[in-house]
Amino acid sequence: GEQVEQRPPHLSVPEGDSAVIICTYTDSATAYFYWYKQEPGAGLQLLMSVFSNVDRKEEQGLTVLLNKKDKQLSLNLTAAHPGDSAVYFCAVSDQGGSAKLIFGEGTKLTVSS
Amino acid sequence: NSKVIQTPRYLVKGQGQKAKMRCIPEKGHPVVFWYQQNKNNEFKFLINFQNQEVLQQIDMTEKRFSAECPSNSPCSLEIQSSEAGDSALYLCASSLHPNTEVFFGKGTRLTVV
DSSP, X not given: OOOEEEEOSEEEEXXXXXXXXXXXXXOTTOOEEEEEEXXXXXXXXXXEEEETTOSEEEEXXXXXXXXXXXXXXXXXXXXXXXXXXXXXXXXXXXXXXXXXXEEOOOEEEEEEO | OOOOEEEOSEEEEOTTOOEEEEEEOOTTOOEEEEEEEOTTOOEEEEEEEETTEEEEEOHHHHHTXXXXXXXXXXEEEEESSOOXXXXXXXXXXEESSTTXXXXXXXXXXXXXX
8 A cells, every 4th residue: 555754754953944854655646645734732734735736836935846756745844933843744645545644754843943 | 724623632541441532524524534643653544434424444443443423413433442552642634525635633632541
């Protein structure tokens, strides 16, 4: 079945710097891709979703790139600030018919002021 | 912001006790998912519904876990006989269609003592 690997597991950046998180997936038929943010004690906040016909999507300081050739999905937080500190997860939609999400392992981002 | 409502936020049960948690999906969302997130940030898909019908459930759910999404009532997930290994964050999510954006609630943190 589909497998998703996410890196790095931990990322520390100073305020104002960019932070890049990368996920690789295995099923070339995967069509839906998501990035979620989880703050301590909270659920998952949907940051951005992309369909497979999109290579690049930008919203509110976030850039998602989808490289279907390499089966790679990335999230770039430009000009990170301390409020961005959280755990970030990529997720892809399973193509097996259930529509369940397959998650990456998560990246704990710390933005220092 | 997600409008998926989960109750209770925290649940403490003894081993062998029943544990029940509820979820009100976002209004108009007929697809509901339950996931288990352990302390290592690993997600396990448990079950999903479209309206009141089960789309897919894993073997674990079929044994000690039960879930339902009755019409005009909250969805629920119940563990018949809690085990220490069930301690986790249980996340409910909903979407408008299978394979569209999935919105999560804040979760129910279950501790089995």
